[in-house]
Amino acid sequence: MIEYIKGELVDATPAWVVVECNGLGYGINVSLNTYSAVQGKKEVKLYIYEAIREDAYVLYGFATRQERELFLLLISVSGIGGNTARMILSALSPSELCNVIGSGNDKLLKTVKGIGLKTAQRIIVELKDKIAVTGIESAATVKSVAVAANTEIYEEAVAALAMLGFAQAPSQKVTAQILKEEPDAPVEKVIKLALKRL
Structure with missing residues (x-):
């Protein structure tokens, strides 16, 4: 089993990176979070999950162990x-x-492309207790109050960007980033800032 791959970042797109390690180029699927973390770096270390199926051998890479978890x-x-x-x-x-x-915010989870209400609820029900023991939540709990207040603005901004023709995943990422930097920003300001970054 591959634990991680460390090497030179040869190519990077928001969903796919190529890491060269000892003359081998590994094509690795990544999330936008990982892409942001490795973008512009020459040397990278990605924690790997191998999906071995009958028809494919797929590598998923993560900038942190927590993300892989x-x-x-x-x-x-x-x-x-x-x-x-x-x-x-x-x-x-x-x-x-x-x-x-x-x-238990199934509304926000439902905004992710490909996730319906039932799937969002299933994720929450099945993972709520497991998430509590990962230790990642402790960092998140501090933000929970701010996130609750921002949820409405976040959803409005993402919906507006979708109407303007922007893809959902990048819109969500940028909107979340803006609200992290400026938690009190009104929805109009969030959209204007997002338009500059997308």
Whole structure:
């Protein structure tokens, strides 16, 4: 089993990176969170999850162990495959995801592309107790009050960006980032700032 791959970052897109290690180029699926973490770096270390199926051998890479741990929890939920789990981790940072699951916010989870209400509720029910023992939540709990206040603005901004034709995952990522930097920003300001970054 591959624990991690450390090497030169040869190519990087928001969903895929190539890491060269000892003359081998590994094509690795990544989330937007991991892409942001490795972007612009020459040397990278990615924690790996190998999905070995009859028709494919797929590598998923993560900038942190916590993100990989959450990925493993997500794919343990029936109906959630590797790509859906990656989509969830692209829309929400590990601590945000822990918050969403811990607070039972199925509305916010449902905004992730490919996640319906029933799936969002299943994720929350199956992972709520498991998330509590990961230790990631402790960092998230501090933000829970702010996140609750921002949820409405976040949802409004993402919906507005979708209407303007922007893809959901990048819109969610940018909106979350803006609200992290400026928690008191009104929705109009969040949208204006998001338009500059997308």
